[in-house]
Amino acid sequence: MDRQKINTIARKVEALAIEYIGVAFFSFGTANLQERLIYQVPRILVPVFDWLGNVGVAIAMMILGIGIIFYGFAKWKSISGKRSLYWILAVIGLVVGVALANFNFNPNKSANIINEMDKNRDEQIDKIRNSGELNFKNTEVDEHIANYNILYKRYEQSLKDKDEAAITACEKEFSEWVSKTGDIVQRLNSMDEKTELARYQAKLAIQWNDLKMKQ
Helix, strand or coil: CCHHHHHHHHHHHHHHHHHHHHHHHHHHHHHCCCCCCCCCCCHHHHHHHHHHHHHHHHHHHHHHHHHHHHHHHHHHHHCCCCHHHHHHHHHHHHHHHHHHHHCCCCCCHHHHHHHHHHHHHHHHHHHHHCCCCCCCCCHHHHHHHHHHHHHHHHHHHHHHHCCHHHHHHHHHHHHHHHHHHHHHHHHCCCHHHHHHHHHHHHHHHHHHHHHHHHC
């Protein structure tokens, strides 16, 4: 086989490879039109996903896919290949690609993903709930935690007494306490201290919610 034929074949293969990259983008784009737990988004389109959501990125991927397919066709046409063959392969690729991208091979896949996410969430909550006590040598933090403990006992008693007015007042104070925690975190010097206080605040919030749910 002479060099010219080899070069022609190589260019045709390149054009088809470009075509199927376009097919892949278009196919994954159609899959992202629906709400999913997990979206397949190329890194370059992450800003589009953050800005326009799954539908916006789906449309962007489909337009990009079509553009790539036509770019591949321009290369194919320059080789004087059979134009109809290119589009026949493109249509076959799109039919198969869209079907594969949208077909759920495992009917329980979505349920399994949800269960796994719930399990991981519960494990993280338990880890925070059972974490150790805060050990800071900071007067403002110590006073802030002491105020929580006083409020927590008051809230516990209000729930036992079924005093709705007192319960509402305690919950309002707790919201203010959480907001103040954020202010204190910002004033701490080291990132370790900020992380530790944020973690402990999460633990106390879980503790507060656990008390509420018991009633």
